[in-house]
Amino acid sequence: MIVAGGGLAGVRTAEALRAQGYTGPLTLVGAEPHRPYDRPPLSKGVLRGDVDDTTLDTDWAALGCELLLGHRATGLTDVLETTAGPLAFDGLVIATGAAPIRLPGDGPQHVLRTIDDARALRAELRPGARVAIVGAGWIGAEVATAAAAAGCRVTVVEAADAPLAGAVAAEVGTKTARWYAEAGIELRTGVKVASVERGGLDLAGGGSVEADVVLTGVGVRPETAWLEGSGLTLDDGVVVDERLRTGRPGVYAAGDCAAWWSPTFQRRLRVEHWDTALNAPEVAAAGLLGGERVYDPVPYFWSEQFGHMVQYAGHHPVADTMLWRGDPSAAGGWSACWLSGDRLVAILTVDRPRDLLQGRRIIAGHKRVDRSALADPAIAVKET
Numbered sequence: 001m002i003v004a005g006g007g008l009a010g011v012r013t014a015e016a017l018r019a020q021g022y023t024g025p026l027t028l029v030g031a032e033p034h035r036p037y038d039r040p041p042l043s044k045g046v047l048r049g050d051v052d053d054t055t056l057d058t059d060w061a062a063l064g065c066e067l068l069l070g071h072r073a074t075g076l077t078d079v080l081e082t083t084a085g086p087l088a089f090d091g092l093v094i095a096t097g098a099a100p101i102r103l104p105g106d107g108p109q110h111v112l113r114t115i116d117d118a119r120a121l122r123a124e125l126r127p128g129a130r131v132a133i134v135g136a137g138w139i140g141a142e143v144a145t146a147a148a149a150a151g152c153r154v155t156v157v158e159a160a161d162a163p164l165a166g167a168v169a170a171e172v173g174t175k176t177a178r179w180y181a182e183a184g185i186e187l188r189t190g191v192k193v194a195s196v197e198r199g200g201l202d203l204a205g206g207g208s209v210e211a212d213v214v215l216t217g218v219g220v221r222p223e224t225a226w227l228e229g230s231g232l233t234l235d236d237g238v239v240v241d242e243r244l245r246t247g248r249p250g251v252y253a254a255g256d257c258a259a260w261w262s263p264t265f266q267r268r269l270r271v272e273h274w275d276t277a278l279n280a281p282e283v284a285a286a287g288l289l290g291g292e293r294v295y296d297p298v299p300y301f302w303s304e305q306f307g308h309m310v311q312y313a314g315h316h317p318v319a320d321t322m323l324w325r326g327d328p329s330a331a332g333g334w335s336a337c338w339l340s341g342d343r344l345v346a347i348l349t350v351d352r353p354r355d356l357l358q359g360r361r362i363i364a365g366h367k368r369v370d371r372s373a374l375a376d377p378a379i380a381v382k383e384t
């Protein structure tokens with residue numbers, strides 16, 4: 001069996017194949033030179049300087065998995081083509097993740113995807129440095145938090161009208177805008193960046209933002225270009241069914257690169273978050289070993305920004321209404337709840353981890369909720 005990609009989904013695939021009884025040869029091909037490591041701390045502890053090594057605690061020798069690090073999968077024919085030569089397989093899991101989008105322009109710009117990216121950015125977060133962050137999404141918010149804490153002068157430029165607008169809708173994201181002001185950060189929304197130039201950003205509408213350091217956090221694209229011409233269906237990721245199968249027998253995909261069919265939400269989902277990379281591989285491994293498991297999670301992620309724990313479960317685009325639990329303009333925690341009819345389909349919580357746990361269980365169980373009880377933060381999130 002072969003795993004293409006050495007991120008969390010790749011590691012978890014190798015572990016799951018062994019845990020589920022596979023005893024044959026196993027090889028993981030990973031483009032980065034490092035042993036597989038965890039990414040969430042890169043924008044948190046690593047940028048703060050609290051942690052420098054996030055290598056995953058996997059005993060590769062005990063696992064009996066050959067690591068081909070610093071090598072890329074380059075194509076899929078009847079073998080896996082790689083920079084280390086062609087590899088024959090009877091089972092393949094594609095776990096090549098996603099890569100950050102860069103902006104045009106000749107100026108230096110950081111992105112944040114790898115441990116090398118994180119170390120390079122951390123070295124520039126010095127007191128007084130002018131840091132421009134393009135994008136007020138998850139990465140932008142977390143980097144802004146770390147840069148402000150390091151004493152930098154931070155400007156965040158966001159094309160949409162609110163932070164997190166693309167991720168969780170502007171009406172919810174806008175409630176996080178005051179966190180930027182409280183951290184001493186200038187947040188400029190509705191401003192599009194044309195290019196990164198020496199000395200800062202050129203704005204699409206004219207004008208510029210001067211900066212010593214630029215971090216581009218405008219999203220990622222699935223790493224699937226190497227599969228062009230392979231016969232697999234690619235459409236914003238490797239298209240797979242609810243068992244994570246591609247159209248080709250014995251070839252599965254999992255993690256950030258996989259767009260799977262969600263029975264719960266009746267649509268294809270591609271979720272660029274840790275929980276998916278953690279859990280989907282067990283389903284892919286089971287399928288490769290002849291099992292019949294379905295991957296039908298309630299997507300989940302978290303973000304730590306400006307001293308707040310933000311958590312999300314579900315898929316809000318299927319909702320018809322949203323209601324608040326608690327006052328997002330007041331101090332203290334609050335949640336946003338999305339409903340389709342009287343069913344909870346998504347929940348975002350700020351410093352209310354219990355709401356998240358209870359909400360996620362209700363979403364998974366397709367349970368009905370009472371709207372007025374749900375809107376009352378003093379009453380636990382529960383089904384009717």
Ligand code: FAD
Pocket residue numbers: 004005006007008009010029030031032038039040041042043071072073074095096097098112113114139223226254255256257271272273274275277300301302303304
């Ligand atoms: P990746 O981690 O992208 O791993 C894919 C690997 O495959 C990479 O090493 C890549 O180099 C390699 N590769 C690519 N192409 C090839 C090829 N052709 N051949 C061989 N190898 C290849 N999620 C949360 O839920 N909460 C968080 O707080 C959070 N914080 C994050 C912070 C940062 C800075 C980042 C970058 C991500 C964060 N995430 C978070 C998201 C989470 O880390 C990802 O969803 C997860 O890493 C995806 O794992 P993956 O294995 O699918 O892909």
